[in-house]
Amino acid sequence: MVQNKRPTDGKRRGRPRAYDPETALRQALDAFWKTGFSGTSLDDIAQATGMNRPSLYAAFGDKHALYLKALDQYWRDSIEAMRDILDRKLPLAETLMLIFDRALDIYFSGDGAPRGCFAVGTAVTEAVEDAEIRATLTASLNRLDGNFDALIRAARARGEIAPDADPASLAILATATVHTLALRARSGVARAELQRLARRAVTVICGREPLDVQPSSG
């Protein structure tokens, strides 16, 4: 139990892996994203990853554990995307619009039909009966609310919005906007329409329209 796995150093002993774990996890995520946890069989995932079931099992554990790892991967990606935008320290309206736009990037990513938010589209369904999934959902809800709250609080301190505005309330509406985008994207609403919707939400929350800014960092 002292060192059953050496780091990435040197060559590993036995037969080399035929897959890259992170790539495989992303492919499994894609499979779950399309048809949900219950609607995706291990055969589907085996096909999506090019692995067979025993390898899948050895790498990630059973179906449930694999799903949780995929969900975790999704959270990490989302958090990173959010941080990238917050780091740019733009005014509130532009920051919100970038966040919504970036969310739409994710919701409209992938080859097939738009899939919306992975968590909203798949984890929420399982949340009723699955305490673990439910716990990660609430954690992420709180994180999103908290991020928006801090963002809006700072903007108010800079005088960007009315001094009597309530940051917590506006934060809730920002989160709600993300949620409605997530749901609508998975329901087949076109991206352009959702972009207009997001713009309207920003305008109400901030009291002015957002200016156009470069999506990528710079």
Place this chain on the structure above:
Amino acid sequence: MVQNKRPTDGKRRGRPRAYDPETALRQALDAFWKTGFSGTSLDDIAQATGMNRPSLYAAFGDKHALYLKALDQYWRDSIEAMRDILDRKLPLAETLMLIFDRALDIYFSGDGAPRGCFAVGTAVTEAVEDAEIRATLTASLNRLDGNFDALIRAARARGEIAPDADPASLAILATATVHTLALRARSGVARAELQRLARRAVTVICGREPLDVQPSSG
């Protein structure tokens, strides 16, 4: 093909039904509500309704048709609940709060753990791959937006909100509030907290807090 089913008049011919179709449909709805379309087997539904699979099949068609009927039942209930509230013709703030409260009634109905919105929790998952489900989702999204838009437009005409406020934008935020409530309820957030959240949303949308009114008609 002329009259293979007489109305409710007189006695029906063969062995009488052991179930009430609407009750059974509601029980099937409950089963799907908890575990989603893919996560609910026909055996689960047979247990929930007390019917056996052949009867289920004869009454509602296959699993997919049954699900669509359950979803439709849910829409009808929602529409009726909404109309009941709109018929009271209260001011905007109180109307919105009643709608959100009524939504929470639905999201926290049932015996087990809170299930949120049936459509959000189960139909959205299937929507990516299922055009029929997706179509009813978009229809209902548009209906909700439209209802809120008309409501807010009328309120503005009565002078309840600022004359320069944009009804369409506020309607989107109202819909978004419903969506965030639906998601959060299914993610395990307590009802009291969601009530406070709804209150904040109403306050931002209307510019004032809603007054307490009787939930039921009167």
Place this chain on the structure above:
DNA sequence: TGTTTAATTTACCAATTCGCATAATACTAA
């Protein structure tokens, strides 16, 4: 070269799933 290690491949298992065919049942009509 042979041994050890770690992965893959094949094949299997028990359980579940959806759907249906058939038989039994309960009622009306004549």
Place this chain on the structure above:
DNA sequence: TTAGTATTATGCGAATTGGTAAATTAAACA
């Protein structure tokens, strides 16, 4: 009674599902 009809009950069957055991393969090591 008897026939006709609409339902329920039983049980089958082909396919799928999640999971695993056993055999095979590919590399490092000595």
